[in-house]
Amino acid sequence: MAAILAEEKEEPPEVAMKKELTVPAPCVTWPSAVAERYEPLEKLGEGMFGDVYKAWDRVGRRLVAVKRLSGRTDERFVETSLRYFAREAMSLASCRGHPSVVKLVATHADSARSDGDCFLVTKYAGPLNLRQYTRLRSAEGRPFQEAEVRDAMRQLLSGARRVHGAGVLHRDMVPENVIVDGRRDGKKVVYRICGFGVSEPAARPSRDGSAPLASPSPYRAPEIFLGSQDYDDRVDTWGLGCIMAELLAGSGEPFFGADLDAKVFEKMQRAVGTQGIVEWPGLQKLANRDLVAELRETGCATYTGCLREVFPEEMLSEAGFEVLSGLLDANPERRLTAKAALRKPWFRRFSFGGCCFVP
Structure with missing residues (x-):
């Protein structure tokens, strides 16, 4: 050891x-070197x-x-x-x-x-993950206000920017991999990214499909759904866009949740539209499949998207919707990176003399 x-x-x-030390210790079997140090x-x-x-x-x-x-x-x-x-x-x-x-x-x-x-x-980062925290808020009848969603997304995008800047793809940005510390006596809630079990280097030259599949289906970016092995850090910002939508919806359930992967993909395309993925140049590079034809045959190619109807302006401002729709752009080449998202007007703290200061 x-x-x-x-x-x-x-x-x-x-x-x-x-x-903390008054809580009865659970019965676990750890090797002696671990058990001696950690209670x-x-x-x-x-x-x-x-x-x-x-x-x-x-x-x-x-x-x-x-x-x-x-x-x-x-x-x-x-x-x-x-x-x-x-x-x-x-x-x-x-x-x-x-x-x-x-x-x-x-x-x-x-x-x-x-x-x-x-x-x-x-x-130790907190007692709850974001899924548990959102469900708790829902049960208590405390929906997230736009300012709270903005603060959560600022923290998560800032963390993602650091992850990507370190040359790492997280590949599993889901609520279960966000730890929430809300016990701060009126101070802001703190969100921290965890769960790097399927992470990989961003500069990996090729992927042979042997690595664990990135993210469960409700958080899986469209390009991965379609079998692409050529993706970048925007698979993570797609997952963060799903998280943002869930915070706004407030139910604690996956925004694109469904019982089958095919239904998840269809639900996703109905919400964000298919124009982005159809226009993505990488679609034509996927081997031995005319995916555009498949989308047309299933009727998916005509979806225009209904994201704004789901989140009207009284729920999410125009500046906030610019971030949400940018994170959930089906075209990965147009999708916002974490760095680009943080520079959007929604995150500007204040302005002075016409100059805007951003995180």
Whole structure:
């Protein structure tokens, strides 16, 4: 067992620390080197590859999140290879220091067995993911106001800009991979990007289809739906556009949700229109398929889009809609990057003497 990366110590307020340590510890089985350093406090969730616990770091004297990646296949989890573990760890490390990306604290790999588990330790970022938070707000009858959506998107796009600037494609921008800290006594809610399990280098020269498919279908960009392996960081900004639509809708459910992938794709095209994807030059490069003809045969090529009808001006200003429609442009070459989106008027904080200042 080896710790690969360590971070500076950081102690939370004494009152909060005592409160956290009074929670009965869950029963988990971790290798001795992990269990000796981290005391599990409560389970935060689980996914395909493992589970996540809030824990107390006895060495750093701080709250952390310990993500266990299963080294073997069992009834609950899919095996995670060391290659995927290293990829996630390196992606997090390359983005360290940005307030809208979870902070990597340490990594551990169980070398005692060939199929040992791996552990990613990050600074504890909050009790809920964005899906849980949105559903909670919906149940409480507290819809998101436009200013709240703008603040959330500013943080998430700023984090995405840092991720992309570090040469990383996240490839799984979904509400479950956004941690929300809303317990701030009237201060603004903080949103942080996590879940780099299917990330990859932005400069990867080619993709052979062996990597995990980017994003579940309600958040999958149109070009990936159509089988393109030639994509860039705008697959992430598409996912952020889906998140923005969900915040505005306020139900806590996927905006393009449906029971079958084909229905998701049709719902997507009905909302944003098909002109963008039909005009995309890359459509003609996809091998052995006349996709434009297929779209016409299914009737999809005539969809003009209804996004503005779904989000009228009384719900979302013209400046806000410019960002939403730019993130959800079906043509990836026209779709906004994170950097370009942040320069839109919707995000301008103030102006002075005709000069606008942007984040």
